[in-house]
Amino acid sequence: xxxxxxxxxxxxxxxxxxxxxxxxxxxxxxxxxxxxxxxxxxxxxxxxxxxxxxxxxxxxxxxxxxxxxxxxxxxxxxxxxxxxxxxxxxxxxxxxxxxxxxxxxxxxxxxxxxxxxxxxxxxxxxxxxxxxxxxxxxxxxxxxxxxxxxxxxxxxxxxxxxxxxxxxxxxxxxxxxxxxxxxxxxxxxxxxxxxxxxxxxxxxxxxxxxxxxxxxxxxxxxxxxxxxxxxxxxxxxxxxxxxxxxxxxxxxxxxxxxxxxxxxxxxxxxxxxxxxxxxxxxxxxxxxxxxxxxxxxxxxxxxxxxxxxxxxxxxxxxxxxxxxxxxxxxxxxxxxxxxxxxxxxxxxxxxxxxxxxxxxxxxxxxxxxxxxxxxxxxxxxxxxxxxxxxxxxxxxxxxxxxxxxxxx
Numbered sequence: 219x220x221x222x223x224x225x226x227x228x229x230x231x232x233x234x235x236x237x238x239x240x241x242x243x244x245x246x247x248x249x250x251x252x253x254x255x256x257x258x259x260x261x262x263x264x265x266x267x268x269x270x271x272x273x274x275x276x277x278x279x280x281x282x283x284x285x286x287x288x289x290x291x292x293x294x295x296x297x298x299x300x301x302x303x304x305x306x307x308x309x310x311x312x313x314x315x316x317x318x319x320x321x322x323x324x325x326x327x328x329x330x331x332x333x334x335x336x337x338x339x340x341x342x343x344x345x346x347x348x349x350x351x352x353x354x355x356x357x358x359x360x361x362x363x364x365x366x367x368x369x370x371x372x373x374x375x376x377x378x379x380x381x382x383x384x385x386x387x388x389x390x391x392x393x394x395x396x397x398x399x400x401x402x403x404x405x406x407x408x409x410x411x412x413x414x415x416x417x418x419x420x421x422x423x424x425x426x427x428x429x430x431x432x433x434x435x436x437x438x439x440x441x442x443x444x445x446x447x448x449x450x451x452x453x454x455x456x457x458x459x460x461x462x463x464x465x466x467x468x469x470x471x472x473x474x475x476x477x478x479x480x481x482x483x484x485x486x487x488x489x490x491x492x493x494x495x496x497x498x499x500x501x502x503x504x505x506x507x508x509x510x511x512x513x514x515x516x517x518x519x520x521x522x523x524x525x526x527x528x529x530x531x532x533x534x535x536x537x538x539x540x541x542x543x544x545x546x547x548x549x550x551x552x553x554x555x556x557x558x559x560x561x562x563x564x565x566x567x568x569x570x571x572x573x574x575x576x577x578x579x580x581x582x583x584x585x586x587x588x589x590x591x592x593x594x595x596x597x598x599x600x601x602x603x604x605x606x607x608x609x610x611x612x613x614x615x616x617x618x619x620x621x622x623x624x625x626x
Contacts, residue, residue, distance in 0.1 A: 265315055265316060265317070265318060265350070266316070266317055266318070266350045266351070266352065267318040267319075267320060267351045268281075268317060268318070268352050269320045269339065269342075269343075269351060269352065269353050269381075270282075270319060270320065270354050270356060271322050271339075271353060271354065271355050271367065271370055271371060272322070272354075272356030272357060272367065273356075273357075273358075273361070273367070275358070276357060276358050276388060276389075277356045277358070277386065277388030277389060277432065277434060278321055278354075278356050279293050280432075280434035281354060281386065281432070281451075282307060282309075282319050283445075284434050284445045284451065285309075286309050287597070288309075288593075290436065293307070295533060297321060303322060303323050303334055303338035303339070304322060304323060304338050304339065304342055305320075305321050305323055306318055306319065306320050306321070307319040307321070320339075322335055332369050335370060336370055336373045336374065339370070340374070340377060343374075343377075343381075350459055351378075351381045352381065352382055352455075352458060353371065353375075353381055353382070353383035353384065354383075355367060355371055355383065355385045355426065356386045356388055357386070357388065358387075358388055358389045358392070359387045359388065359389055359390055359393060359411060359414045359418075359431075362417060362418065364421060364422075368421060368422060368425070371422070371426075375425050382427045382428075382458040382459070383426045383427050384426065384427065384429070384430060384451075384454055384458070385418070385419065385426040385428070385429040386429075386430050386432050386451075387414075387415050387418060387429065387432065388432050388433065388434070389433065390406060390411055390431055390432070390433040390446070391433055391435070391441060393408065393410040393411050393414065394408070398440075400441060401433065401441055401442065401443065404431075404447060404449070404450065405431055405450070406431060415431065427458060428454050428457070428458065430447060430450050430451060430454060431447055432446065432447040432448075432450075432451065433446040433447060434446070434448075484530060484587070484591060485584075485591065488526050488530075488583065488586075488587045489583070491522065491526060491583070492526070492580060492583030492587075495519070495521070495522035495525075495579055495583065496576050496579040496580045496583070496615075497576075498518055499515055499519065499576060499578075499579040500573075500575050502514045502515055502518065502575070515575055515579075518579070519543060519579055519582055520536055520539045520540050520543060521539075522582070522583055522586070523539040523542050524539045526587060527539065527586075527590055530587075530590035530591065532590050542586065542589060543582065545589075545599075546582065546585045546586065546589060546601065546604055546605065546608065573619045576615060577613075577615035577616040577619060578612060580611060580612070580615040581609070581611040581612035581615060582608065584607060584608060585605070585607060585611070588603075588604050588607060589604055
């Protein structure tokens with residue numbers, strides 16, 4: 219048995235693992251730190267709950283899209299069952315929500331009892347009486363059969379008179395002269411819309427503090443602007459909500475400062491996962507056989523992107539995560555080939571490949587955080603800007619690797 223060879227192999231493995239352990243310790247954020255930080259911010263965060271009351275297809279999800287900047291599919295995934303008759307969507311995430319959307323389920327369904335919906339909503343509203351809340355009744359401009367909706371809001375306003383209520387009359391384009399007409403100047407001065415709005419407003423009477431004409435469509439529908447009446451909604455929120463809550467939503471709608479602050483927080487949490495995957499990637503890359511580790515590394519890195527997506531409330535399949543990697547990778551693929559070829563160099567090949575794998579995995583994780591953070595705050599990710607950031611993160615991680623080896 220070649221004892222000397224085994225000892226040399228063990229020493230070589232330790233040379234690789236020790237720097238990785240030091241990098242792990244440098245970047246790891248403990249669960250206790252994360253929990254404490256989240257709790258401190260949660261206590262100061264002005265959270266508003268928007269209770270959406272309306273029939274299916276009345277435009278409730280469109281209002282959520284307008285207020286969060288999220289695409290329709292993300293909004294659809296965001297709602298989770300809450301009670302028998304409600305579902306909730308905390309935005310941007312359950313840990314630190316600025317907005318909580320509570321949606322009624324079953325209004326207009328003959329098999330559901332209106333009283334059951336009222337009881338579920340009452341239970342939800344009593345859970346945290348100190349939270350700022352707002353009722354939003356969504357009614358299609360062409361729908362005049364609203365007895366059940368009126369019964370619900372009447373009982374809720376009787377029990378919670380302090381909660382303001384907005385009557386949102388939606389789908390205005392259904393009353394345009396032709397389906398291809400674009401939106402007129404706001405507010406619309408069309409006789410058909412005026413008559414329909416007056417009829418519905420009279421039906422709800424003093425139950426609502428404000429009525430708004432809204433038409434929030436999808437881009438592919440072809441109407442400009444996509445969120446017709448959004449400025450009126452902003453003004454209503456400013457008037458009806460307490461100052462702190464109104465200002466928080468105003469920032470969310472008009473600037474990216476709040477999103478940046480939340481994005482920074484989530485990146486701190488995400489780095490906990492990035493560290494673990496960087497360590498695993500470094501260990502995998504230490505195998506001295508050229509091209510033998512590429513499938514393993516790719517699998518690890520795709521898994522990391524999936525895990526980071528979950529941190530940001532983005533659920534990805536393996537294929538979708540691979541697509542995100544392709545968007546972010548830029549010119550790193552050619553370097554990956556070079557990393558494998560360098561393993562042909564005796565003595566230093568595995569060390570160089572390991573440092574590259576650690577640095578690239580770290581940089582990819584940082585890039586994915588920016589990508590998902592942009593989606594979370596309603597921005598369109600900029601691949602070129604993210605690649606520039608990844609390049610800087612890659613250099614920093616390589617420097618950390620060299621320092622860890624020097625300290626050894």
